[in-house]
Amino acid sequence: MLRIGNASGFYGDRFSAFREMLTGGPLDVLTGDYLAELTMLILARDRLKDPQLGYAKTFLRQMEECLGLAVDRGVRIVVNAGGLNPARLAEALDELAGKQGIAVRVGHVTGDDLLPRAEEFGLPTGLLAANAYLGAWGIAECLRAGAEIVVTGRVTDAALVAGPAAAHFGWGPQDLDALAGAVIAGHVLECGAQATGGNYAFFREHDVTTPGFPIAEIQADGSSVITKHPGTGGAVTTETVTAQLLYETGGARYAGPDVTARLDTVRLDQVGPDRVRISGVRGEAPPPALKVGLNRIGGWRNEVVFVLTGLDIDAKAALVQAQLEHALDPRPAELSWTLARTDHPDADTEEAASALLRLVVKDRDQRVVGRAVSTAAVELGLASYPGFHLTALPGPGAPYGVFEAAFVDARTVPHTAVLPDGTHRTVPPAMTTGELTPVEPPPPPQQLTAGPTRRAPLGLVAGARSGDKGGDANLGVWARSEPGWRWLAHTLTVQKIRELLPEAAGLQIERHLFPNLRAVNFTVTGLLGEGVAAQARFDPQAKALGEWLRARHLDIPEALL
Template sequence: MGSQLNGTANASERGTRPVRIANCSGGQMEPGWQMRKQASLGPVDFITGDWLAENNLAQEQAAIAAGTGEGFKKNAWEALQLSMDVIAEKRIKVIIDGGGLNPQALAEHCQVLADSKGYSLTCAWVSGDNMVGHVKQTLRDTGALPSTFQDINTSAHKSKKELGFNEDDVLACNAYIGARGIVKGLEAGADIIICGRVADASPVIGAAWWWYGWSDTDYDRLAGAFLAGHLIECSAYASGSNFSGFHRFPLSKFVDSGFPIAEIDADGTCVITKHPGTNGMVTEETVKCQLLYEIQGNMYLNSDVTAYLDDARIEQVGEDRVRLSGIRGRPPPPTTKLAIYYKGGFESQNLSNAAGYATRKKYKLYETQIRARMAEEGLADKFTILDFQVVGSDKKNPHRQLECTTYFRIFAQAATPEPLSALKLLLADETMQHFSGLHWAQDLRTADPKSFYVYYPCIVSQDEIQEAVHLLAKTDKSGGKPAVAQTLTCTRPPKYEPIPVRESYDTKNPIDLASLGPTVDIPLGNIALGRSGDKGSNINCGLFVNQPELWDWFRTIMTIQKMKDLIGGDWREDEYRIERVEFPHIRAVHFVIYGILGRGVSSSTLLDNRGKGFTDYVRTKHIPVPEQFLQWTWEEDDGRD
């Protein structure tokens, strides 16, 4: 792809210095004023925002059907309304995925607003990700998904019967597309580009690609920008939020953390920073945590490039300035991820509490009573999922009642709401039949049936995607709907590489642990930091140590079997599997636990249905640490008096 200057204020500097790309959103609830802060608090060339997660598009379609939404994220529109004056004044370019299912409508709203205020801004939107019409028609005509769509885990092609849903159940179907439409739009002079389901890092890739005029075969550079985008896509996750080492610092440090900025160099390396004077921190630890978040192992896939992380290096180069380098790129895969969302039925949660003495026996009694009544009422086989869970552990000899209070969670799903309503009534009938000391929270609305959506991950050939960018014309003072000034179609990547078998291994040259001398059992979290998250039905978990002296011991002890041991009673040998790789330059071991989230975020039975708490769960487990390493540990601080 070529490039051309478009007359913006930063045109004379373009390509001569690192491009500064600020992120203002990592999720659909992010408030609009974060965009204004990123635009106002210091110099930036681009602002990107990620408002989409794997369930958001289904929610938007449901809102459209209910007449309560237009298909785009309301908070993204709020952000643009609050920031448009600063964007226009400072000539900042904006690229966001907040368009959801209707990026055209959000782009049109932006153009009307800009023109009504007299701002010289051109708005555009990217199309090509939405494939729901194709899916529904093919299911209707053939009884199966399109032949090019395959299950992401098994590569199988499935019929409606095997899938468990039909065309009427499908809510949305979107491919994760790359940065090609974004680059085309910037080349044509767009100032604000609204995307639907582009990959999370694609706005950052597109900004850097255009800024330097890279070729679409500059794989190392594109891969570096890809990881820069990964580091800043989750708002403050790189600058203090969701940080597993927070307890070692004053808590006030993490109130209203500043959002991150990526300064990307011409070679694709980057420095992660934030605006001076904002709270939070950008350190090697916070950046390592985010690098390890929701990745796929050592090979990270995008529609424009495959990034290899084996040689990733992270280095503190100044206060709140951390450099990432060592990322290598290869041609992208011939396929990209495709998310199908369908109606899963209805679900409910019935919650009750117990305090103190004989807690576990109380919950066993309660479950026995409930199951007996369900059998009497003929409800036992009416649920697709019925799971009885004990949440929490009661403290022995407690100082306060809450220290020994736990709760019982009955998680249920069914094809229709009636069994869930019947379960709620059954529990009400048993109100006076309960164990000693049962009590409930005041709000019982979780027991009411509510619809839920299932995320079904597929892959689709990139050559099937018809990506384009559409630039809008100026509107007149009447504020009517703007016309399309031009539509630019995008070519597909010039070369693909098949996805190789993912690496998975225990360390290749383990040391003799006995040679390290006596050990002390302490929490893993006293010596290692990390982060985890969801990848569809899977959890990823990355853990690292700081000191080089610890690396040989850490990589040796943190085996696949050790992770199974740390998972403990939650491990299911016949259902789950684990992949493991190492990142030696950042002293990290990374795991992917396949299948542990069941059907994924939107319909997982787990309380931690996004896997965010998984790493801190395994970090609280005790492991044998050599006494010679205790000088590099810290004490757990749980904040108790």
């Protein structure tokens, strides 16, 4: 068995988690995931200011506290904190170890940065970053060569777990089922406390004040048990694990550079308190292309929020919208108005009597979204609706980023493991690949026997977890019981999603059934516009999309309630 823990789900996660995981119980490997689509843009802007930057500085500070502890306990560290500059982070770790008088072997993985070759690959111009998603084998090579710390750039999140497992158990590229099992375990671990009760639909059932971070006990066949250190907060149940399995996934084929894992084969079993077994995962050959994350500056953005209080909210919103748009000269390329009716009738506080009207403007020219918008808004201060005021004075505008995905032939991307002794070892691409094709949808379960229904929120009988993939939103919904699944699978259709979530009504929606998980998974194409960095939507990462759905009312069988 190999015990792999996680201590970071994003750049900015709980700083103390590394120490907590190292001191909370036995571990063989401790991983940290720092990279997301938005993070790559942040690191790219760091690198523009200083070519020596471009990595997650938080990790280096964590190692200042914990390097000696990890070495003393024999825990290997595997993180993607290298970001856009893994070589420099590896150097900084060597320097840190020297200052602390600690002997430690550091390896790193490179090859993902395609920005210097953007023209060769036919990628768009004006990019700040272009990084291919590499797999697990560079990590495995470094560990096999004795590395105690491995830092990578852009690898798949699950590679942080699959790499150590492959190195420990001696797997090769042909061990697809074992690799797929490790990839699924890695997907569960990658977002930290989201697997142990964080951001969990039924959070009131557990003490999630300070949830612990997850651990995967991986076996030689790729199966695993998800758990956490004893005495830590949160919970590990089949439902907390289901929630994370559905997060930012699509159909049955979960593709990566090493293996395509079949989500429809995953089986979950509660085998003890805070212990969930993952088994039965099948693996298939990976696709021949690697995903490449592209980050660029999309233009300039500004925002003004008007406070509307008391009576005639809609008329007040219409007045100020007409006034401001008349005053804008030149007019920004994009204007988006959103009225949030947070007001309550006969409210006992002024804030509770107020609604918020939000204007977001975008343009390629900073002046058009900056001073022009700010001046137009401020000049209305004594000439608009009664009670006019803003949440804050508008600023000069700020650049916004755009994330896009491209795909390139995996054989054209160098994947290099830099071993602790400085040797560069080339990692070959997968020899056997397979094109991704849709899986034949499984038959729905037998429909629940008709009976009396009651109008109630969906969230009384179903959980949900949602997130972003570029401009698309992912929305996973699971039933809490077998009868609930029989009702959910027939009720929550694409058309019903369009009815319950009107913002998605005109968008392309894909639906996938996962009977083993009693879950329905949706992808809503284009809901998030140009992605999180563009801030096109009130909830730009669709984090709360699932909770909105759970709050919608529909006719639910009384037998389930």
